[in-house]
Amino acid sequence: MARRLLLLLLPIILTSSATASKNKSSSLLPLPDGPDPCSGRRIHIRWLPARFNTHLLLYCATAFPLADPDSKSTPACASLANHGLGPRTHNGTRSWYRTDARLLEPFFHRRLLERACLVARPAQADAVFLPYYAALDALPYVLHPDLLNSSALHGLPLARYLARNQxxxxxxxxGHDHFFLLAGTAWDYSQPHDAEPRMYGTTSLLRLPELANFTVLTLESRTWPWQEHAIPHPTSFHPSSLPRLRSWTARARRSRRTALMLYAGGVSRPSRPNIRGAILAECANRTSSKSNNVCIVVDCSAAACALNPVAYMRPMLRANFCLQPPGDSPSRRSTFDAIVAGCVPVFFEHAAARAHYGWHLPRGRYDQFSVTIPKDSVVMGDVRITDVLAAVPADEVARMRERLLEIAPRVVYRRHGSAADLRESTKDAVDLAVExxxxxxxxxxxxxxDGHPDAIYELEDDDGAH
Known part of the structure; x- marks a missing residue:
């Protein structure tokens, strides 16, 4: 199964970047005396041996079930379908897929091969992309007990290859012009090399001095390292044309919202008070009363929601607000599912989203499309979430929803090979990440x-225009 799906991926992923650049650049040749549309935008996709990318896809049959022992919704290697988007949720859809976030790396690679302004020679490039499937390369280190103490070696073979080859x-x-994607949170790849004992499930990739100057796109960044930047967690919605995008946003806009709020996530009660426990307690009290439309709880325990968007997207369409408490790390994929569903996100700390996704979401305008309630006030019982949300006027909720649906295309990863009308009308998560x-x-x-290398480490991030 794994080899058959890999064969479906290889013809496009292994397309020569030189051939791609020839086709793409020729369509954007500058007019006589006109501006060069590729100025500052030329990318070279560096060839890497297959052991750093496509061969890693063969791990799916053994590594994915080991990583997700409780997930039974989709066969592991089926996630490779559609260049990493996964299988369709049902035969009739062309926009919804069972997407495994770890396969964002081959999908991102696939999408870059479609871009204009690719060049065959690195000397011609403004940026060099490394098609390194870092999260997949980490699986043996984080899953195999015999390799746990070797997890500091993750990425070292790549660093040595780049030092020797050209x-x-x-x-x-x-290395300041190099970048790659890491389909995971930065925290899971930043364990100190000398950590003893080694922490299970993490590596030291982002601590390698050989990669220190590279820009790394992650699903959640840390606040201080200047070389990291977060991009949205992939949702299961990948439209291929403008009508399909508009059809979905119209459905989200007209959906009848009968519930005040929704929580989708694990439902096990924590051993000590925290925000998730407080949410579950409040929802239990409210749903056991006469007002049973106050809170919807979607049980995503044991990976029940991981590859099954139907389980949570339909309930999200019925709720006005979607609660986004931090878990193992501050950010959540559910935040982006909520945006796509037009369900106003409710954050309990700024680190949940505001601190990370400035290229895709307007940092200074979160109040236009979300609500923030300090988690300490909820945990201590000083504030009830339902009271805060019920006090938001209906017309204000409608305005926030409209703003959400306006920015939703920015956090969506449109399907590869999408129609020109969609590509030309809006920039998606990949476009904004590359820009x-x-x-x-x-x-x-x-x-x-300019002779000021130290200034690199003092540059403030450029969030771009929204």
Missing amino acids: PRVLARRH GVLRRIRRRVSALE
Whole structure:
């Protein structure tokens, strides 16, 4: 099964970036005396041995079930279908897929091959993309007991390869023009090399000094490392045309919202008071009363929701507010599901989203499309979530929902090979991520060329326009 699906992926993923660049750049040749549309936007996709990308897809049959022992919704290797989007949720859809976030790396690679302004030679490029499937490469280190103490080696073979193979490419700008995607949170890949004992489920990839100057796109970044930037968790919605995108947003806009709020996540009670326990207690009290439309709880324990968007998207369409408490880390995929559903996110700390996704969500305008309630006040019992949300006027909720649906295309990963009308009408999560990387790299390279390398570490992030 794994090999058959891999064969479906290889023809596109292994397409020569030189061929792609020839086709794409030729369509954007500047007019005589006109501006160069590729100026500052040229990307070279560096060829890497298959052991760093496509061969890693063969792990799915053994590694995915080990990583998700309780998930029975989708056969492990089926997630490779549709270039990493996974199988369709049902035969009639062309927009909804059972997407495994760990396969964002091959999908992102696939999407980059569609971009204009690809170039065959790194010397012509403004940025160099490494098609390294880092999260998949980490699986043996984080899942195999015999390799636990070797997890500090994650990424070292890649670093050694780049140092030996065409070293001038890396040395030209000291790696400041290189970037890659890591389909996971930065916290899981930043364990100190000398940690003893080694922490299960983590590696030291982001601590490698050889990769220190690379820009790394992650699903959740830390607050201080300047080389990281977070991009949205992938949802299961991947439209292929503008009518399909508009059809869904119209459905979300007209959906009848009969419940005040919704929580989708694990339902096990914590051993000590925390925000999730407080939410579950409040929902239990409310749903046991006469007003049973106050709170919907979607039990996502044991990976029940991981590859089954029907389980949570339909309830989200019925709720006005979707609660986003932090879990193992501050951010949640559910935040982006809620945005797509037009369900107003309710945050309990700024680190849940505001601190991470500035290229895709307007940091200074969260109050226009979300609600924030300090988690300590909820846990201590000083504030009831239902009281706060019930006090928001209906017309204000409608305005927030409209703003959500306006920005939803920015956090959606549209399907590869999508129609021109969709590509030309809106920028999706991949477009904005690449634009952000190019802005960041241009600023770094400019500092280097101006003879001020120390300024690189003082550059503030550029969130772009919204």
